[in-house]
Amino acid sequence: MSLEPCNVCGVLNAEGTEICLSCGYPTTGNKRSAIFRWVAIALIICFALPFLSGLINWILLQLKPDPPSNQPKVSLIQK
Numbered sequence: 001m002s003l004e005p006c007n008v009c010g011v012l013n014a015e016g017t018e019i020c021l022s023c024g025y026p027t028t029g030n031k032r033s034a035i036f037r038w039v040a041i042a043l044i045i046c047f048a049l050p051f052l053s054g055l056i057n058w059i060l061l062q063l064k065p066d067p068p069s070n071q072p073k074v075s076l077i078q079k
């Protein structure tokens with residue numbers, strides 16, 4: 001009988017153990033890690049979407065041909 005490290009917490013468990021004695025998660029961690037991976041991807045998308053929309057708005061503002069800051073510069077030149 002050999003020992004295998006838990007993929008979730010790293011504690012050594014007996015070979016063939018399905019549930020880790022230390023953390024209670026499956027030692028292979030396949031099902032839970034897959035769920036956590038999808039949750040992490042969903043969270044990243046939720047955080048990235050507002051950032052991307054703000055970035056797109058900023059780019060559209062930069063592409064505008066007439067920024068409103070021209071008028072004070074003109075008045076300074078005519079001084």
Ligand SMILES: [Zn+2]
Nearest residue numbers: 006009020023
């Ligand atoms: Zn564990």
